[in-house]
Amino acid sequence: MKEANWFTKKQVAGIFGCSSRTVERWIKDGKLSPTTVQGKYGKQTMINPEEVEALKELEASLGIDRGVTLGQTTLPLPQNPITPTLVNQAISEPLNALVEAILDHRAVPIHQKLMLTLKEAQALSGMSRAYLLEAIEGKKLKAQVIGRGWKVKRADLEKWVAKI
Numbered sequence: 001m002k003e004a005n006w007f008t009k010k011q012v013a014g015i016f017g018c019s020s021r022t023v024e025r026w027i028k029d030g031k032l033s034p035t036t037v038q039g040k041y042g043k044q045t046m047i048n049p050e051e052v053e054a055l056k057e058l059e060a061s062l063g064i065d066r067g068v069t070l071g072q073t074t075l076p077l078p079q080n081p082i083t084p085t086l087v088n089q090a091i092s093e094p095l096n097a098l099v100e101a102i103l104d105h106r107a108v109p110i111h112q113k114l115m116l117t118l119k120e121a122q123a124l125s126g127m128s129r130a131y132l133l134e135a136i137e138g139k140k141l142k143a144q145v146i147g148r149g150w151k152v153k154r155a156d157l158e159k160w161v162a163k164i
Helices: 009-016 020-029 049-061 084-106 118-125 129-137 154-163
Strands: 035-039 042-047 115-117 144-146 149-153
Touching: 009 020, 009 042, 009 049, 042 049, 115 118, 115 154, 118 129, 118 149, 118 154, 129 149, 149 154
Parallel strands: none
Antiparallel strands: 035 042, 115 149, 144 149
16 A cells, blocks of 8 residues: 555655654644555554645645745745744743742732741841840740741731830
8 A cells, every 4th residue: 555655754744844743743633644554664654645735735825834845846934934032032921921920929928927937027027137036035026946947926026026
């Protein structure tokens, strides 16, 4: 059944300037219908050149220009190709905005947190770390070790600051 001019997936990928994975997606989507034949080294997927030509014409009618080569015919590359810089910029700007939105949504401002680390208590109260630790050790400021560091309730910090 294998004819000399039938193409393998790799050859079709070379014709269209895409990956073999893209050709596999076209097969899955029904754009190409391959035939499996017994080759020299086992079963091989072969694609009819008429289907490849039809797909090429379909892409041309849709305005998709890959600069493809089939036989002696070569289509030109687009006049204004999309450069990797434009693609990276087009992808990175919305992605950065999305990451910032997620981080902004997750981050709770210090003045709204119930439990504060020493660093956050220092920033909120304006007191030095040493002064806060001295108050904790002197039992003037309630705090406890949670995880690897001291945690202070915001309400307790506000009461202690008000007494000073």
